[in-house]
Amino acid sequence: EKGGYDHFMLKEIMEQPNAIKSTIEPRIQNGEVVLDDFSLTDEDLRQINKIMITACGSAFYAGSVGKYVMEELCRIPVEADLASELRYRNPLVDEHTLLVVVSQSGETADTIAAMKECKARGARILAIVNVVGSTIAKLADHVIYTWAGPEIAVATTKGYTTQVAVLDMLAVYLARRLGKLDDQRNKELVEAILQFPSLIQRAIDLNPNLPALAQKYHGHNDMFFIGRNVDYAASMEGSLKLKEISYLHSEAYAAGELKHGTIALIEKDRPVIALACYEALFDKMMSNIKEVKARGAQVLAVVLEGNRQIFAEADDVIFVPRTEALFNSLPEIVPLQLFAYYVARANGCDIDKPKNLAKSVTVE
């Protein structure tokens, strides 16, 4: 049942190229993103002045990627908020809000509650869900299924990446309908989406050294992830993967926040995993990497394939294949899932069933 793999998590990581293929292929037709399940008239669309994304855990981190991508392409305000917070803060949503709810199981209690709060205030609700017929799928006005197939390991992998793929597609779809994408730019983005399955496969194939890197880093008790823009969004998921299955303490910080406190924790040999794939901000990341190096950190950098500059500073490097800059989160999370997996393995953890965690959190 594990398809020859030692754990469901590894099997599910390896299934990602196919899972993503099932997610995207039916939704690209004649060079356009087509979301048949999302029936928005032009009038409906004109009414929307804000997009709010809500979810828990990894699904929230997928939503955080979606915030960067959607806001950049659609040029309307996009907020991502934790469902457990949104539900209790008398949210400012109304009939002009599109609420995007993200959930693999479709049964997460806080997510359902946040959704109901927003529905009561008139928001239009689009759910991105994996499980057909789940509670969230039933409550939503529109549903886009992620088609990842069943996910058994408690730590999500293909659930998360298919959510990100749908959010990337949704961003292109909405931007196109809002008149924010010309034919040429639309073509480039759609072509990049069609490459997602091979991109994910390449992200796996490019990094055969991950078990060795895990051997080098697994004995540390604290690690920091840093990144900017979509790299920051991906770093939060990378950090969660590591902590939930390996029980190492790790935290993700927006790299610009280091100076505002966290840098006090950087000391000799402290591992810092620096995500620096978003090239527009690469120089800024290089300065952050220099700052932590100057305080003795060991830096494991995650950069685009072909980047040579990084060797001047990084102790170790993970390479990520190139795509449209806004879509970087997708290939870059894959080696970080594998890194977490091999670190947990090196630490002898029960990878598919981490302690204290349930696959679906149906109580508050």
Ligand code: F6R
């Ligand atoms: C982490 C993980 C959880 C879930 C969260 C939301 O690996 O799996 O953080 O992402 O509990 O679950 P869903 O997506 O089912 O609403």
